[in-house]
Amino acid sequence: MKNQYDVLKGPCLTEKATLLHETDGKVVFKVHPKANKIDIKNAVEQMFKVKVKEVHTTNMPGKQKRVGKTIGNTNNWKKAYVTLAEGEINFADEL
Template sequence: MANIQYYDVILKPVITEKSMLGMTDKKYTFLVHPDSNKTMIKEAVEKMFDGAKVSKVNTMNQDGKTRRRGMTSGKTAKVKKAIVWLTEDSKDIELFQGL
């Protein structure tokens, strides 16, 4: 496995209606590095966002979708998503405040 630093683990947040509704329960959804595991994701969130304390992490791997362009077909890139649950006494993540 490659040497992955904590700032390489979280790629970007997922902004959907379902993820925005989960923020009221302190659930945040991120796209993460495909080689990362739950402990790496937990450490990355706690280091990148001050005052955030992670209680649990759920991860899911999604295969790429099959797409056609004319007669040729291919697949889009596969992604890994993580749903991060914060504890009750932790601060909210400021990245999502203005949304």
């Protein structure tokens, strides 16, 4: 990827993401579909000055939506589960 600001699109703020952060110290991000785990790790470490332990990614399929007679799909997107090293728990306060 070109730079770290292209990799991370934003945090994924859901109930599951909040629970993962509180219990396991994981943070969930929406990322660029072509970003790999190394790009994601480098972007998080540079932008937020934290130590990343590991990164897991998943591709989320778009959902089918209907407006009147027209049926279409929302865009596919990629989600990254970033596990932070010990002692990096206050990360979500910066988001």
